[in-house]
Amino acid sequence: FLLKKTMQQEKPLEWERFVKMQAKQPLKIVASNLAQQRSVVMDMEKGSFGDLADMAKCIHASCLLPGIAGPLMNVDPSTNKLELGNRLHDSLEPLADALFFEPMPYRSAIAEGATHVIVLRTRPDGTDVTGKSSIFEKLILRRFFLRKNKLPDVYRYLRQFRHKEMYARDVIKLNEMSRDMDRDFADASKPHVLTIAVPPGSPEVGRLETRREAIFEGVRRGFARAYDALVEDPAERGRGAIVAKEFFPDKILEYDPRSINNRTESAFVTFLTDQGENPEMWKTIATEKTDICQ
Secondary structure, rough: OOHHHHHHHHHOOOOHHHHHHHOOOOOOOOEEEEOOOEEEEEEOOOOOOOOHHHHHHHHHHHOOOOOOOOOEEEOOOOOOOOEOOOOOOOOOEEEHHHHHHHHOOOHHHHHOOOOOEEEOOOOOOOOOOOOOOOOOHHHHHHHHHHHHHHHHHHHHHHHHHHHHHHHHHHHHHHHHHHHOOOOOOOOOOOOOEEEEEEOOOOOOOOOOOOHHHHHHHHHHHHHHHHHHHHHHOHHOOOOOOHHHHHHOHHHHHHHOOHHHOOOOOOOHHHHHOOOOOHHHHHHHHHHHHHHHHH
16 A cells, blocks of 8 residues: 555655665665575665666565565566565565564665664564564464475574574664764764664554554654654753654644645645645744754
8 A cells, every 4th residue: 555555656756856866865675585595685776676666666575574464575686676476486586574684674784885873673672572473473474484485494494583583682782882872973983873762661563553543653652762862952852752742743643644635745734734724834843853853
């Protein structure tokens, strides 16, 4: 829905503007290559995508939960082009969510030349990320990887919780790297890495969550934590939760974005205008808070 109907049809990305930005700030999309059992980086420079439709396929691959979110995405190594489907033919290599071999892709960022890396963790600090799989998950793994796609090595890898072990190790490693706070910002002798996670005990947004309110509150919590970590003005630190409500006001939940068809303005701006309110006030707040963090 988001990658096709929204991003390509109803609210299409400004592709020409996006292409120009690639020279300055290239988009790197990380996924798991299940045939090679490693993470892979897809971008415009490598020929992974050259238009909006192909880029959507790359994003689809990077967040595809096998057995839950439909068939695998497959890449042709000779062309870097992607095709959706299970066991299409032997020349293609199946791709899925990056969580398999690089759950937090900071290593890929560093390998691609990044000198300053911000890692936004999706789970609260202190959460046990090594939890066991449910019987339902085990059945899905067996059916999807053994029976449907004939990937026994990937099945064993997941059944041994190797991906969760990697996730836990990365959490520890990233926390250690984030303690390097005294080094000068301009010192690029080794990468600067900052990890941001919501506080311990914060409610989690499930991977299959569809309720708008729950996702909205999750966005607010993440924004608040990032604001407190990145804002330069010491007087602003600790105000993240307040600023989040200004940036993402309750009014956002008062309309159905699917009922608004405006290809040039956001659904929220359109809603405010239809209600006789001045959207420039909200835009000003959003711009001011963004500038404070730059």
